[in-house]
Amino acid sequence: HDMEKKRDVLPYEIDGTVFKVNATAQRNVLGIRSRSPRWAIAGKFKAQQVTSVVVDIIPSVGRTGAITPVAKLDPVNVGGVVVTNATLHNQDEINRKDIRIGDHVLIQRAGDVIPEIVKVIVSKRPKSTSRYQLPIECPSCEHEVFRPEGEAVARCQNLSCPAQMKGRIEHFASKAAMDMDGFGGKLVDQLVEENLIRTVDDLFKLTFNDLIELDRIAEKSAQNILSATQDAKQTTFARFIYALGIRNVGFHLSKVLQQEFSS
Numbered sequence: 001h002d003m004e005k006k007r008d009v010l011p012y013e014i015d016g017t018v019f020k021v022n023a024t025a026q027r028n029v030l031g032i033r034s035r036s037p038r039w040a041i042a043g044k045f046k047a048q049q050v051t052s053v054v055v056d057i058i059p060s061v062g063r064t065g066a067i068t069p070v071a072k073l074d075p076v077n078v079g080g081v082v083v084t085n086a087t088l089h090n091q092d093e094i095n096r097k098d099i100r101i102g103d104h105v106l107i108q109r110a111g112d113v114i115p116e117i118v119k120v121i122v123s124k125r126p127k128s129t130s131r132y133q134l135p136i137e138c139p140s141c142e143h144e145v146f147r148p149e150g151e152a153v154a155r156c157q158n159l160s161c162p163a164q165m166k167g168r169i170e171h172f173a174s175k176a177a178m179d180m181d182g183f184g185g186k187l188v189d190q191l192v193e194e195n196l197i198r199t200v201d202d203l204f205k206l207t208f209n210d211l212i213e214l215d216r217i218a219e220k221s222a223q224n225i226l227s228a229t230q231d232a233k234q235t236t237f238a239r240f241i242y243a244l245g246i247r248n249v250g251f252h253l254s255k256v257l258q259q260e261f262s263s
Helices: 002-009 024-030 091-097 162-173 185-193 200-205 208-212 219-231 237-243 251-260
Strands: 016-020 040-044 049-061 067-078 081-087 104-110 114-120
Touching: 049 162, 067 104, 067 114, 081 104, 081 114, 091 114, 162 185, 162 200, 208 219, 237 251
Parallel strands: none
Antiparallel strands: 016 040, 049 067, 049 104, 067 081, 104 114
């Protein structure tokens, strides 16, 4: 409580306090988990809340085909960060909170990181608003969107959907996966739109001439990108499994599989 009171007067931003066991011997007994020590725990402060207006709701397509509605907000400062977007997760969440375009909403950054809409200020709702419904066609490829029974997430079933292809390739090349330096979103967008890559294995078939023709790719950048694809061939089993983007197989489970099948 003392640190939370000091939060607003400190010359830098903090979102919580970490409590640690001081004795080294006790730390050794407690050990560590896959991502954090058992001898330390983070205490988060209460999230700061402000109001904004939902300007629009845009459906976004992820690498697994999941259609995620994203609220576009009037820019507002939340805990030192200007927030313009907030994920709405799925149709059930929209229905539960009855979020509509034009609504005044209370927002916060969950864990002081991810912007979220806490609730609608119904008393300020314009009379012209209507309930929002996710589209029945994928906004990227216009393929039918399907929501399996018992699941909250609606998905595009088209594996050739450009948005999914871009997402899968970005994930494959990301730092936690194959760590292919230089393969950011803008480059992947160009490669897919120019039909140079469609699947992750196409990354290893790229040539100097393919890259040099792209926007803002100079000779040095092209060489660095090709070097990154070659370096990525020397990786761990866990990184490769994680890079494949198998649903429900995160980095931790990939490491477990590596230990189980190390031979």
